[in-house]
Amino acid sequence: MRFSVSRSPSPVQRSIRRPTNTYSIHNATDSESEDSSAESEPDAPVLTFSSLSRALTRSNPEQTVDTFLAAVRLRARPDPVEEYREAERALLKTSEPTSALHLAAQTQLLQDAHAAVLAQRNSEEMETVIKSLAQLDMQRAGRSEAEARRVKEGVKGMWDGIEGAIKRDEELRRRAEEERRRVEEEKRRQEDEQRRKEQERAKAEADKKQKEQEEERAKRAAQEAQAQAEKEAAAKAEADRLRKVDEEKEKAAKAKAEEVKVARSTASGLAAQEWENAWTERATLKSVARAVEENSEMKSIAGRLRRKLRTRVGQVTNSRQELEKLADAIHEILSPTPPHPSAVYTALLSAFCKYLLLQAETEATAKLSIAYPLGRLVWMIISRGHDRLAHVFFARLVGRTGGWACGWALARKPGVSDTEWRKMIGLELEGKNDPDDKPPTLETAVQYTDRLVGQIALYASVLQSPLPTSLPFAATPNPLTAGSPQAILNSRELLAQSSAPPVLSVILEVAGDRLNEVYGGQFKKLMGAVAEAVKAGVGGENETPARVRLQLLVERWAQEGTFGLPGRELV
CATH class of the missing domain: 1.25.40.510 (GLE1-like)
Known part of the structure; x- marks a missing residue:
């Protein structure tokens, strides 16, 4: 029987194969009908192991597996055209026994040879498909591992960023606390220094005021003690001074007059x-x-x-x-x-x-x-x-x-x-x-x-x-x-x-x-x-x-x- 599948998302173009019977032998009597059917119908792509392997390697992994399973299901169904050709071949055998036997023998030989070649090709293509599937599995596993690794690295980077942000925030809080303590300490020191200076200034002013009061009292006492004596002696002292001044003026005038005469x-x-x-x-x-x-x-x-x-x-x-x-x-x-x-x-x-x-x-x-x-x-x-x-x-x-x-x-x-x-x-x-x-x-x-x-x-x-x-x-x-x-x-x-x-x-x-x-x-x-x-x-x-x-x-x-x-x- 001959089976065909629908065109896949990534079809593989191959040369047109002539139709064969169940044993993959070309039927000469069917050439004309095949030619007529080929002229009336468009060529459908034929599913083989080589085309399947190429389709598997070129498609997405998930899409390739689905395509492969659909093709297997299609090959298990009977083909009406193939059944018609089988009936035609049986009729020929009945009408020409001698030529049919000879033809059957030749057909059997060709079929055996073709089956051997096809078996070898299918084996190679199956190995290729299996390898492709294994590679796809490895690629999928690698992508899964890479994705898991990326996710893990992303999570790790996220946590590292969170931890770094926490550390930076803690460092900022620590520095702010240190700065606050330093400012408070400096303010406290300045307040202590200002308080000390104010105390010293107040003490100095008090000492100065006390000293001035003592000096003023002593001065007032001395003035009061000498006031009477000064008043009594003032007139006499002033008279003596003025008399001396007048005498000095008179002497100076006489000396000046004498010097002027000479000079x-x-x-x-x-x-x-x-x-x-x-x-x-x-x-x-x-x-x-x-x-x-x-x-x-x-x-x-x-x-x-x-x-x-x-x-x-x-x-x-x-x-x-x-x-x-x-x-x-x-x-x-x-x-x-x-x-x-x-x-x-x-x-x-x-x-x-x-x-x-x-x-x-x-x-x-x-x-x-x-x-x-x-x-x-x-x-x-x-x-x-x-x-x-x-x-x-x-x-x-x-x-x-x-x-x-x-x-x-x-x-x-x-x-x-x-x-x-x-x-x-x-x-x-x-x-x-x-x-x-x-x-x-x-x-x-x-x-x-x-x-x-x-x-x-x-x-x-x-x-x-x-x-x-x-x-x-x-x-x-x-x-x-x-x-x-x-x-x-x-x-x-x-x-x-x-x-x-x-x-x-x-x-x-x-x-x-x-x-x-x-x-x-x-x-x-x-x-x-x-x-x-x-x-x-x-x-x-x-x-x-x-x-x-x-x-x-x-x-x-x-x-x-x-x-x-x-x-x-x-x-």
């Missing part, structure tokens, strides 16, 4: 005499200041009024109206009703001059025009009856500038101490009130020159300011009208100092235009002397910039006839 023969002698007079006046001011400090009542009055004077000096402007008001206010401080004791009055004049010089040091150094209203204020106070202010001002000026205000180069005499010499030339100590208790040091040459320039600017402003119409001067010459910048040019020692170019420059800028108006031709000679001093190297080799500035001033005046510093006229 006026030369310009240097005059300058030296001016310095000696100013230095003597300075000593008198020092003694008066000590007397005021030793008297508690006068000290209190002087201290309170000094503060007012300092405030008034800081209010100076270049307005005539404001200067007049300021001069009236200062006059009220200096000469109230009833008037101050002589010592207090002198101490206030000295303090007023000191504040003027300090104001010039700080402001006129930066802006020279500030010196003009300060100089006018000096004359306004003098014109209100304070003629002693001229001598006090010049004494304070000499005490802070050395011999520059007089045009005299001081020479150190044997036996003069370093401290006394420093005070004579006007050098100051830096760091006298240092909070770290460091030893004070002498100011540098640059600091000395800067301070000197501001004070000389104020002095030049006083010299160039127009004098009031009525001055209360007596026969004694006024030092603010007797001085002259010519004295500086007459001193080779002063011209050799490093401060000479800046000092000459500030005198010319502040007072040059006024001196030119008053002296005319004499001032031209003075400018010629300044030009010669510049050529000769005034100030030494180290003062080239200051000397160049002085030279530019001389050249500007020669070209324009003025120095052009603003602020000379009041608003």
Whole structure:
């Protein structure tokens, strides 16, 4: 019998085999009917072991097994066509016995040979199918193992990730806990430190307050114990001091008169005499200041009024109206009703001059025009009856500038101490009130020159300011009208100092235009002397910039006839 199966999902195309009988022998008599049936019907694929093996190897494992089982079931069913052909062959045998026997014998031989070949081929194909099935089973087992392994690895990776996340979370919590503990510990430490400092500060304040209370009680007790004695001795002591001051003044005046007679023969002698007079006046001011400090009542009055004077000096402007008001206010401080004791009055004049010089040091150094209203204020106070202010001002000026205000180069005499010499030339100590208790040091040459320039600017402003119409001067010459910048040019020692170019420059800028108006031709000679001093190297080799500035001033005046510093006229 001949069986055929339906086309599989992956059919195997083979060449068309001719139909055979039950014994796989081609039937010659059936050729025509087969040809006719082949022409009328489409060729159906024939299922063989080779095609089955190829189909099994090319298909999916599950689909291949299903196809194989379907083919076996189809081969077990009878084929109507094959039954018809069997009946036809039986009829032929009946009609031709001899040829049928011969044909049957040949058919049997061919069938046996074909069966042997077919058996061998089927055996080989069966082995191939079995191997393919075994390979499919192995592949399926391998895929199952690989899938199981992937699942196992995935599960393991998932658990590893979970465990890693748990570990990371635990590490983060551990670090957060450590950071929280560290912050709490630091906060606790800072609170302890702050609490300790507050306790120490409170203790220090309590100790300080207790100490101050004890000192105050002791001071009050001492004051109460000595109050009566001081009151009784105050009048007598003050009278003795004033008498001594008057005696010293009288002696100084006599000595000064004698020295003036000897020294006026030369310009240097005059300058030296001016310095000696100013230095003597300075000593008198020092003694008066000590007397005021030793008297508690006068000290209190002087201290309170000094503060007012300092405030008034800081209010100076270049307005005539404001200067007049300021001069009236200062006059009220200096000469109230009833008037101050002589010592207090002198101490206030000295303090007023000191504040003027300090104001010039700080402001006129930066802006020279500030010196003009300060100089006018000096004359306004003098014109209100304070003629002693001229001598006090010049004494304070000499005490802070050395011999520059007089045009005299001081020479150190044997036996003069370093401290006394420093005070004579006007050098100051830096760091006298240092909070770290460091030893004070002498100011540098640059600091000395800067301070000197501001004070000389104020002095030049006083010299160039127009004098009031009525001055209360007596026969004694006024030092603010007797001085002259010519004295500086007459001193080779002063011209050799490093401060000479800046000092000459500030005198010319502040007072040059006024001196030119008053002296005319004499001032031209003075400018010629300044030009010669510049050529000769005034100030030494180290003062080239200051000397160049002085030279530019001389050249500007020669070209324009003025120095052009603003602020000379009041608003």
